Amino acid sequence: MDDMEILEQARARIIETKSNNMSLYGVTPSIGRLYCLLFFSDKPLTLDEMKEELGMSKASMSLAVRTLLELNMVEKAWRKGVRKDLYVVNDDPYQRFFDYFSTKWRLAATTNTKATEKTITELQELITNPDTSDEVLEQAKLDMEKLENWREYYDWLNRLIDSMETKEILDFIPIRRENQTDKDKPGI
Amino acid sequence: MDDMEILEQARARIIETKSNNMSLYGVTPSIGRLYCLLFFSDKPLTLDEMKEELGMSKASMSLAVRTLLELNMVEKAWRKGVRKDLYVVNDDPYQRFFDYFSTKWRLAATTNTKATEKTITELQELITNPDTSDEVLEQAKLDMEKLENWREYYDWLNRLIDSMETKEILDFIPIRRENQTDKDKPGI
């Protein structure tokens, strides 16, 4: 096996693993493979190049790229004299992780909070209303307790997402730089 | 609209919102509805009761419950004299969140770390081998840099998941208790 084959095989392993695990970000393996293609590419790619490389249609590439753009996993690039749209990976895994939370999870937290608060208000009215039957009253009280527990959790979740957006989370879980050069090390 | 209808409608809103947002946990809306059914139920339910309530087959309920069990979102319950299996929700949203990370995300982090480290080793050999062609050598060096960046990130991700498993994350993002009773409050 020559050296080029070794390199290809090494990349193939990463692509295989990565494109499957990307289901955690809610994307399909084929979108994951596109991400990996861009990841290993040393230059921005066009839709035609992607289509060629992955053997898929241009329409698929267009949709896949849009998905990755929405997740902030790829970015548009620009090159003088090139009319076609070019794309490169956003090669910061931390940012990718944080962006995912500040879009998808934030949306869920917001939606849930709204529904929960509206419902809590309604239940409150039901509970204070003297016409409410005993059976419904008891159920409403139980539901209230559960929903307030959830509301508290969504508040916590929002603060967790805040800490990712502001990167304050890195104060708590610091990045351990590997090839730390001398000038980066704290002084004696 | 009588009080029972108001209660039902209130629950319906939560169920609607929640069962859709649960796609973040990688489960389908129908599994989400099952989770909500158990959430609002004031007693453990059997497969037959779930099937009845949601109008689905017993086989579906069996599969759905297993999925929720794997995610630690429901637990088996037991009642004297009841032969059928009983299930209740694990009603701790924080725990549910943490469990999700310590299973799904941990698995991804572990898998990716292994693939990445194995590949880094291979690339290292390729780089130190004097027979490697210049073209491959250059590519290998670029790949190395990217992969080491990722390895660092997986290390960070693992430590984040650690902090959820140990709940140390709550030292950084504390829970804001709402109906805090006097005895819970810190002394003067």
Next chain:
DNA sequence: AACTTTGTTTAATACATATTAAACGTATTA
């Protein structure tokens, strides 16, 4: 042991989503 009850697996079906070819709109070039 024979008969029930309960939960799971299997194989078939229904449903949803990913993918594509073709039509379309828009910008660029000549």
Next chain:
DNA sequence: TAATACGTTTAATATGTATTAAACAAAGTT
């Protein structure tokens, strides 16, 4: 303005996953 290049949308198809009925296995009851 006509002609070309490019990306997106649309409508149809392919593929995969969710769901179910029926067969099966395991445990409980008589």
